Amino acid sequence: MGELNTAAAQQDKTRYRRLKRRRHGTTEIIVTVILCLFALFTIFPFIIPVLFAAKTQLEFAYHPWAWPKSFQVKNFIDAWKAVRIDKGLLNTLIVCIGSIACTIPPAALAGYIFARYKSRVTEVLFYLILIGYFIPVQMVLVPLYKMEVALKFNDTLYGLFLPMAAFGIPFWTLIYRSFFRSLPNELAEAARVDGAGHWVVLFRIMLPLAQPATVLAMLLVFIGAWNDYLLSLILLTNQNNFTMQLRVASFLNAYGTDRMPRYAAAAIISAAPTVILYIIGHRWIIRGTLAGAIKE
Amino acid sequence: MAKVVPADTVRLAAKKRVPRREPGRTLFIFFCILPALLFLAVFLYYPIVETFRISQMKTSGLSDEVFVGLDNYRKLFADEEFLAGLRHVFSWAFWSIVIQLPLSFFIAFGLTYYSNRMSNTLRAIFYLANILPSAITAMLGKMVFAPNYGILVTIGKVLGWKWLASADFLGNPKFAFWSVFIIATWAYSGFYIIYFMARMEQIPRDLREAAELDGASALRYAWSIVLPDLNYAIRICAVLCTVGSLKLFDLPYLMTTGGPGYATSTLGISLYRHGFINWNYGKAAAIGVVIFILSLVFTILQFTFGKRKDE
Numbered sequence: 001m002g003e004l005n006t007a008a009a010q011q012d013k014t015r016y017r018r019l020k021r022r023r024h025g026t027t028e029i030i031v032t033v034i035l036c037l038f039a040l041f042t043i044f045p046f047i048i049p050v051l052f053a054a055k056t057q058l059e060f061a062y063h064p065w066a067w068p069k070s071f072q073v074k075n076f077i078d079a080w081k082a083v084r085i086d087k088g089l090l091n092t093l094i095v096c097i098g099s100i101a102c103t104i105p106p107a108a109l110a111g112y113i114f115a116r117y118k119s120r121v122t123e124v125l126f127y128l129i130l131i132g133y134f135i136p137v138q139m140v141l142v143p144l145y146k147m148e149v150a151l152k153f154n155d156t157l158y159g160l161f162l163p164m165a166a167f168g169i170p171f172w173t174l175i176y177r178s179f180f181r182s183l184p185n186e187l188a189e190a191a192r193v194d195g196a197g198h199w200v201v202l203f204r205i206m207l208p209l210a211q212p213a214t215v216l217a218m219l220l221v222f223i224g225a226w227n228d229y230l231l232s233l234i235l236l237t238n239q240n241n242f243t244m245q246l247r248v249a250s251f252l253n254a255y256g257t258d259r260m261p262r263y264a265a266a267a268i269i270s271a272a273p274t275v276i277l278y279i280i281g282h283r284w285i286i287r288g289t290l291a292g293a294i295k296e
Numbered sequence: 297m298a299k300v301v302p303a304d305t306v307r308l309a310a311k312k313r314v315p316r317r318e319p320g321r322t323l324f325i326f327f328c329i330l331p332a333l334l335f336l337a338v339f340l341y342y343p344i345v346e347t348f349r350i351s352q353m354k355t356s357g358l359s360d361e362v363f364v365g366l367d368n369y370r371k372l373f374a375d376e377e378f379l380a381g382l383r384h385v386f387s388w389a390f391w392s393i394v395i396q397l398p399l400s401f402f403i404a405f406g407l408t409y410y411s412n413r414m415s416n417t418l419r420a421i422f423y424l425a426n427i428l429p430s431a432i433t434a435m436l437g438k439m440v441f442a443p444n445y446g447i448l449v450t451i452g453k454v455l456g457w458k459w460l461a462s463a464d465f466l467g468n469p470k471f472a473f474w475s476v477f478i479i480a481t482w483a484y485s486g487f488y489i490i491y492f493m494a495r496m497e498q499i500p501r502d503l504r505e506a507a508e509l510d511g512a513s514a515l516r517y518a519w520s521i522v523l524p525d526l527n528y529a530i531r532i533c534a535v536l537c538t539v540g541s542l543k544l545f546d547l548p549y550l551m552t553t554g555g556p557g558y559a560t561s562t563l564g565i566s567l568y569r570h571g572f573i574n575w576n577y578g579k580a581a582a583i584g585v586v587i588f589i590l591s592l593v594f595t596i597l598q599f600t601f602g603k604r605k606d607e
Contacts, residue, residue: 027514031406032414038403039421042482045436046424048447052439064445106331113328117321125329132340136543136591138564139584142571143346144339166339169332198324227429229546230564234572245431249550252435260445263435271432278427282420285427289487290494 046275052264060260072261079266082259083251088244088270092226095161095243099225102165103172104217110169111176112206116188126177132170141234148235160235160243164225172217175291179213180206216288219281223274244270347588350581368582378583380558381566384473385541385590388562391477392484392537397530400485404492405518419493423486430483434550437479441465441551466552469559476548476560483547484540488533495529496522535598542591563587 052060053075054068079085114126144163145154153159187209188201196204207214232243242250248270251263278285351368353361372378403422407415425433440447443464452460465471499522507517545564548554554561554569563583571580 028410031410031514032412035403035406035418036414039418042425042486043421045440045482048436048439049432060445065447065450102335106335109328110332113325117325122325122329125333129332129336132336134591134595135340135344136539136587138543138545138567139347139588140340140343141567142350142577142581142584143343145572146346146350146577147338147343162335163339166335169335173332198321202324202328223427227427229430229550234568245429248435249431252438267432267435271429274427274429275424278420278424282423283416286419286423286490290490 049264075261075265079262083247088247092243096222096225098161099164103168107172111173114177115180347581347584351585353578355577356575368578377566380561381563388541389538400488404489408496422489425483426486430546433483441475472559538594
């Protein structure tokens with residue numbers, strides 16, 4: 001997480017590099033062209049649904065790849081009605097918010113303890129939580145489902161975001177731990193001398209200082225919850241509770257390619273929030289993803 | 297209190313003021329760790345233990361549980377779908393390491409070595425597919441490989457290549473695995489690229505300048521300096537490829553539902569089918585245990601062979 005703090009240093013580095021740039025060599029041009037071609041390949045599939053969603057069904061059937069004659073907004077409206085996108089968006093939003101609310105506070109508190117209150121007991125507990133980081137979700141699906149049925153949690157949205165949060169907590173505990181470790185200790189100690197208790201130090205000083213980590217966690221937990229497919233597929237059975245991803249996937253299974261333009265429209269709507277978030281915050285998202293990977 | 301105290305004294309005083317054993321402190325620690333532990337206990341630790349128990353039972357959820365010992369495992373190793381999934385774990389991991397990692401290394405090196413105004417944008421583009429919902433990634437994959445309207449088929453039609461125009465990539469056992477693999481490469485390589493780039497940017501600039509002074513080409517620099525330096529990063533990514541192939545579910549399930557036949561079956565898909573379509577909990581839990589054991593083995597391998605040299 002130290003990466004977040006060194007953003008300025010990073011910028012300096014890039015500036016320095018730009019100043020020191022040499023003349024363009026032939027290899028450089030060739031490699032850059034190849035890389036741009038790769039990038040085109042990477043970005044090309046994103047154009048497909050836009051191309052399809054703009055067409056009428058007839059147009060798609062005869063010329064799937066021709067440029068659309070006019071932009072059919074109707075597809076988006078039809079898709080909205082057919083898949084009940086309003087309900088899907090609402091469900092997904094509830095899952096995302098619930099997941100954020102249940103992942104971040106426990107992870108932040110636990111991460112703080114593991115960073116600042118080291119003892120033999122907390123060390124053992126830390127390894128206990130670390131285990132969760134290495135457990136593949138697939139392993140626990142069957143008992144999880146059985147338990148949720150027993151608790152009457154299955155087929156509810158909280159029954160989805162609670163386990164989702166549990167699977168995210170180990171990772172974010174690790175991130176918060178390394179973030180709190182990178183913070184200077186002086187401020188907290190000064191407050192303690194002034195008579196502030198553990199809780200006051202945590203809530204008034206440390207948690208506000210951890211804001212960059214929290215913003216990042218909110219962003220990434222949101223994207224993760226928005227994109228989830230496997231857990232929702234298993235835990236939700238009632239159409240009414242379906243999240244966006246389930247709706248889009250089941251739409252394709254139900255209609256195949258007969259309704260492709262509408263389907264593409266639904267897909268665009270369901271992918272839009274993550275893509276927009278990424279376009280706005282890609283520097284942050286990339287840096288945060290790496291912070292998790294590099295520390296471990 | 298108005299007296300100015302040197303920082304050291306403050307620190308000493310703080311240490312004296314806060315004795316190690318005080319009830320408030322213990323309570324504070326307890327309440328801070330409690331929520332996280334509660335979540336994990338209910339949704340992770342308990343299900344883990346349950347998985348092992350259920351895997352020795354014959355149960356469908358509705359009927360009573362009957363203890364059958366290792367019978368579920370014995371049946372699994374006679375189950376075509378499971379065995380195909382198990383084979384695919386290894387072939388998927390192998391091809392990811394052989395294809396995705398070198399490709400990512402090349403892209404990352406190109407972007408770092410010839411760093412220019414476009415590098416950051418290109419990096420963002422390469423990682424874009426990683427944050428897409430897998431339902432959408434799979435849909436895009438279908439649009440590339442589908443018969444009748446897929447991109448490849450359309451290209452075949454335009455060029456007049458009959459074999460391409462009439463190809464059914466996802467319906468043909470020979471091509472289905474590779475079709476899913478190509479889409480996965482497109483979707484997942486972004487992570488390796490940004491990870492390699494971050495590592496490459498940490499290589500001291502002096503090394504590159506020294507190499508250039510000695511007249512080393514880009515290729516030579518990549519081979520003799522960057523590649524050894526990224527040794528650890530590459531091994532981490534290799535482990536990620538392996539663990540990722542264990543967990544594989546969304547993409548093959550959404551693109552081909554594991555078919556045709558068992559051509560793209562994975563452990564995740566066979567677990568889902570046994571557990572949540574055929575309602576055979578015992579068998580599904582046994583697959584869960586197999587996934588757990590394999591990921592444990594891979595993780596231990598990472599820790600024994602993956603130690604960083606400078607640690």
